[in-house]
Amino acid sequence: MRSIEAHNLTKRYRIGDHWRPTLREGLSLRRSDQVAHEFWALRGVSFTVDEGEALGLIGRNGAGKTTLLKILARITEPTAGTARMRGRVGALLEVGTGFHPELSGRDNIYLNGGILGMKRVEIRKRFDQIVEFAGVEKFIDTPVKRYSSGMYLRLAFAVAAHVEPDVVVVDEVLAVGDADFQRKCLGKMSDFAREGRTVIFVSHDLGAIAQMCKRAVWLEDGVIQYDGSTTRSIEKYLAARGRRVPQVEFPLDEGKQVQLLSVGLTDQAGAPVDAPPRDKAFVVRLRFLARERVGGLDVGVYVVTARGIRVLDERWSDHGESAASANGTGVWELSVLIPPVLAAADYTVGVSISSPYQTFLDEEVLSFRIWPRPDDRRELIERNRVVQPPVEWRLESRSPIDGAFG
16 A cells, blocks of 8 residues: 655745745755746655655755655645655654743653644653653753753654654654664664554665665655665765765855865875775865854764765764864865775765754765775675775694594
8 A cells, every 4th residue: 555645746945035945955056046036946756655665765965855855744835746645644854843942851742742743641651761762861850941952852853753653754863862862763763664654764874774775765956866776776876976086176155154175085195096996095185164163063074885884984073183173264174094994896985064053064975996906806806895904814734633634
């Protein structure tokens, strides 16, 4: 049975006095859209999802993913087309919407639960589970305006996750909280899928998409580029996003508070390289511009395989010099040395720039290939593995035990 049916969904925003784009929508506006005073977030999107199926939705920032989810969750209406959903819909979109800062965590659980469609008796039944999941037991009677951003988001997600809908629409929940809580979020999403609920899951963590979903839709500029197996969707998406050149430059955008200027690969001597050899280290170099002071500014660099597995994910704040040293304006340069541990294969470099309260950029920007050594045998190259560190084998002869051979 079909759980979701979308036919020719189109969404047009008119830019002017009566509409202001969100940050995500504003970052995706093209110059041609601005001249025409229109922004087409979706263009003729059609697909179906069977009952009990988990569907991944992938694409860069501004591709139309959130707009599509808002239409499916009946938060916004399409300009054209129809969307039919069967059963109760639970949307985990803009986490925290409906929380009142002056109310305690306890009161906000009842308030937000009611907004999400739960009856008071249902909320009371799940209250302890929600509080335990969020990890805010000691602060449950404290006004949420005194919560840290992490506590606030954890509680908001915990409430939304304990609604028991037939269809679950999830947008970037793995960005909530610390690493431990992110694992709990993914576990909850997996529970939804195992329980036979229909799930539409959006995440920039392609590994999580591959883990949860057998099928994925790749959306770009409001149009479906591919709808099929998750592995194939991720491969096509990464191939299109990556540009196999030593360096990528990005145009200046006066409207951005913080923006990426360039990303490139070099060898340790600083020479540009788009295909480093397997047995040599290489360097990811990037430049970014901060037009305004941003507290807690941090930069991440990650490497993704063609199957969407994130094999490296490093943040500037994790190592030595604090990212707070760039708490100012100007152009900043960063580099990270990648040791020779990756197997010969195709990869994509992604960059994230964020503060504790805002993500300025998080997307794949450059593709490259690790070349095998000249003496690597074909079976060695084709072996299915992610890392290939320079291990050493040693065989030492031993005298046979008396009588061991007859």
